[in-house]
Amino acid sequence: MNDIRRKLGIVALIAPLPLFLALAYVLPFFGVVRWSFTLPEPGMTQYARVFADPVVQGVFVRTLRVCLIVTVLTTLAAYAISYLWVFGSRTVQIIVEFFILIPFWISTLTRAFGWLALLYNRGIVNSLLQGAGVIDEPLVLVRNEFGVVVGMMHFLIPFAVLPLASSMRNLDRRVLMAARGMGSSRLRTFWSVLVPMTMPGIIGASIITFIFSLGFFITPAILGGGRSVLIAEFIYVQTFQTVNWGLAGAISVVLVLAVGALIVLFLRLTRVEKLVG
Amino acid sequence: MAIYRPGPFALILAILVIAFLIAPLFAVVPTSFTPTSYLSLPSGELSLRHYWTLIEDAQWRESVLLSISIGLASSALATVLATSFALGLWFQKPRFSAALIGFVMMPMIVPPVVSAITLYFLLTSISRISAALGYDTWAGVVLAHTVMIAPFAVILILVALSQLDRRIDMAARGMGASLWQRISLIIVPNLRFGIMTAFFLCFVLSWEEIGVTLFITSTNAITLPRLVWMGLRDNVDPAVAAVSVLLIALTVLVLAIVILGRERWSRSRALGQG
Numbered sequence: 431m432n433d434i435r436r437k438l439g440i441v442a443l444i445a446p447l448p449l450f451l452a453l454a455y456v457l458p459f460f461g462v463v464r465w466s467f468t469l470p471e472p473g474m475t476q477y478a479r480v481f482a483d484p485v486v487q488g489v490f491v492r493t494l495r496v497c498l499i500v501t502v503l504t505t506l507a508a509y510a511i512s513y514l515w516v517f518g519s520r521t522v523q524i525i526v527e528f529f530i531l532i533p534f535w536i537s538t539l540t541r542a543f544g545w546l547a548l549l550y551n552r553g554i555v556n557s558l559l560q561g562a563g564v565i566d567e568p569l570v571l572v573r574n575e576f577g578v579v580v581g582m583m584h585f586l587i588p589f590a591v592l593p594l595a596s597s598m599r600n601l602d603r604r605v606l607m608a609a610r611g612m613g614s615s616r617l618r619t620f621w622s623v624l625v626p627m628t629m630p631g632i633i634g635a636s637i638i639t640f641i642f643s644l645g646f647f648i649t650p651a652i653l654g655g656g657r658s659v660l661i662a663e664f665i666y667v668q669t670f671q672t673v674n675w676g677l678a679g680a681i682s683v684v685l686v687l688a689v690g691a692l693i694v695l696f697l698r699l700t701r702v703e704k705l706v707g
Numbered sequence: 708m709a710i711y712r713p714g715p716f717a718l719i720l721a722i723l724v725i726a727f728l729i730a731p732l733f734a735v736v737p738t739s740f741t742p743t744s745y746l747s748l749p750s751g752e753l754s755l756r757h758y759w760t761l762i763e764d765a766q767w768r769e770s771v772l773l774s775i776s777i778g779l780a781s782s783a784l785a786t787v788l789a790t791s792f793a794l795g796l797w798f799q800k801p802r803f804s805a806a807l808i809g810f811v812m813m814p815m816i817v818p819p820v821v822s823a824i825t826l827y828f829l830l831t832s833i834s835r836i837s838a839a840l841g842y843d844t845w846a847g848v849v850l851a852h853t854v855m856i857a858p859f860a861v862i863l864i865l866v867a868l869s870q871l872d873r874r875i876d877m878a879a880r881g882m883g884a885s886l887w888q889r890i891s892l893i894i895v896p897n898l899r900f901g902i903m904t905a906f907f908l909c910f911v912l913s914w915e916e917i918g919v920t921l922f923i924t925s926t927n928a929i930t931l932p933r934l935v936w937m938g939l940r941d942n943v944d945p946a947v948a949a950v951s952v953l954l955i956a957l958t959v960l961v962l963a964i965v966i967l968g969r970e971r972w973s974r975s976r977a978l979g980q981g
Contacts, residue, residue: 439886443795447788447811447857454854455814458829462821507724514721517713528966529725534909535958536732537915540937540951546939547738547948550746554734559749560812570758589727607713616714645818648917652939662820669922673715682821689818 462679469676476680480492486664486681496575496650497643504639505632506516508590515591534588542652545581546572549653567617574653580650586642590635597631598624613653628700637696641689661685716767732955733796739948740873746943749792755947766934767946774914774931777845782909788853789860790902792892808861815858823922824850830923851923859912860905868902900910 466476480486515526533541548554549571569578603625609619620627625632647662654660659667661681667677713721741747742754761767792811796804806943814822827842828853839915841847871894879893895902917932924933931950 436886437799440795440799443791443798444801444807445795446860447792448807450788451813451854451857454829454850455825459821459825461832462825463827489841496819507727510720511728512716513725514713515719516713524966524970526721526725528962529728531962531966532732532959533728533913537917537932539915539932539939540735540954541731542952543935543947544734545938546943547732547746548734552747554737554748562970579717581925584728584731587724603711610711616716620717630845641816641818647820647973648921662818663735665820665824669827678824681823685818686768686821689816693816 445633457514462682464673464679466677466679466683469674469679470474476676477684479677480680480684484675487679489659489661489664492575492658493644496582496658496660497640498507500579500586500643501640503579504586504590505594505636508587508635509595509632511587511596512598514589516595517616530588530591533584538585538648541584542581542649545577545584545653549577549580572653573657575654575658577653578650578658578660579657581653582643582646583648589642590639593634593638594628594631597628597634601627608653634696635698635700637692641696644685644689733903735948735955738945739952741945741948744945746945746948757945760946761949761953764946766929767802767931770929770931770934772929773845777852777928777930778910778913779940780849781856781913782906784849784853785857785860785909786864786902786906789857789864789905790895790898793861793864793868796865796893797871798886801981808865811861812858814855819918822855823919826854826919827922843925844883844921845928847923848920848928848930852916855916855919856909858913860909863905863908864898864901867898867904 433569455637467473469476511526511530515523515530518526546553548555550573551568551570553571555571556565559565560568573582601624606619609623610616614622645662645664650658650660650661651666654663662685664683665678665685668674668681736747737748739757740753740755741749742752742756796807801807830842830847832841833847838844839846840850874892875897876889879889884892915932916930917936920930920933923938924930929937935947935950938947
């Protein structure tokens with residue numbers, strides 16, 4: 431009797447959150463799925479559009495290109511800063527951690543605005559370059575793909591740092607010192623010892639960056655200025671401007687499936703238990 | 708003892724990355740003091756007019772208050788739901804607990820834009836039943852934010868629970884405490900730091916949430932990020948620069964206090980043990 435009451439008590443503790451999410455998140459998602467099959471008319475027309483319409487295809491190709499560029503550059507930049515964070519002296523570590531965490535805690539909007547102030551036609555970069563006489567005409571640095579890549583990198587670097595730093599922390603430093611002690615140069619130690627040993631972190635960071643970059647839309651919307659529309663902003667446009675909920679739903683479904691596949695790949699490659707525990 | 712340290716080349720690269728990370732944060736400062744009503748760098752004369760706008764303009768004041776009240780309500784809801792969930796798993800790990808945790812993590816993993824369109828569907832459906840609870844209302848935004856921030860609270864509270872000593876709970880149980888007594892008298896008091904951290908993170912996440920908020924509000928429930936978005940999208944309003952400077956200053960201050968406080972704490976502990 432008492433045991434049953436205890437079990438019921440525990441179920442009553444666990445259940446509310448999954449139930450809440452089932453009602454407020456999973457159920458409405460199936461509503462969006464239904465849109466994709468029923469709007470404007472029942473059938474697969476919206477999915478046919480996703481895979482055949484040149485406009486949608488163009489957005490897909492641009493999204494893949496931008497996300498791949500962002501992933502490579504972000505992982506490289508995050509590697510450099512993780513390296514200093516993990517192997518620097520205690521004081522250096524505190525300073526680096528501070529600079530990694532600041533952008534992490536500042537909102538997407540503020541950061542995108544900062545890049546706008548830095549990069550627009552009469553912004554700080556152009557003013558400095560023109561003042562120094564390097565250029566005559568201002569460079570076009572925002573409201574194009576360059577601005578989008580810069581803004582997305584800025585958002586994603588702190589996220590890529592976490593798996594990289596954890597893979598660097600877990601390796602045995604004596605191996606690095608042994609390589610140096612036996613006369614290998616810094617570059618050789620880095621390339622033949624450190625990089626192979628941190629490969630799980632590199633793969634993990636790349637996949638996390640890529641997944642995040644796919645669903646991103648505030649930063650590209652501000653720094654792309656409506657000219658370099660990525661898939662997520664395209665969903666926004668289809669929902670509120672073109673008001674084609676069927677197409678927005680179909681692209682959402684495709685996006686969720688793609689991200690789901692990437693997550694399965696990520697779990698296979700990195701064994702999350704190691705990262706967490 | 709020899710210690711492996713980064714060389715000069717690595718140092719230069721890392722400093723470049725750090726410069727990249729903080730450059731846009733400094734960039735908003737001069738812009739916020741411009742005397743003009745459009746986005747520009749001040750040439751000579753500095754002005755505080757955009758800071759005054761924030762104080763005098765009722766729209767900015769109201770959006771700040773709205774964001775605070777939404778943040779408090781949704782973080783309270785998310786923290787309570789997450790704490791209850793994590794506690795249940797801690798008491799008795801069901802066989803499918805990994806699947807359950809994966810399930811409640813979904814709003815964090817699914818691309819934000821898909822969550823946004825999903826919650827847009829939810830709130831417009833609710834609006835058809837009750838206009839006061841659905842799309843573009845206080846309650847609707849609280850509901851949507853709770854969905855989005857709950858996974859973060861779950862992670863933090865699971866971590867906090869994993870560091871809790873099970874023996875204190877076993878002692879209470881052995882002395883005949885009921886489940887409710889064990890939770891309210893033993894576990895929650897010992898978990899208060901983790902719960903407070905979860906609440907704080909949730910509040911910050913709700914306070915700056917824009918991706919979902921953009922889909923589920925239009926003219927009525929205008930949170931601070933929503934107002935900033937409106938100031939950025941059309942003609943860039945330099946008041947956005949002023950509000951950004953204030954937010955950045957606040958973040959830097961809190962972060963510096965937290966990191967330095969932690970350093971002093973760990974150093975004094977190390978001294979105490981040595």
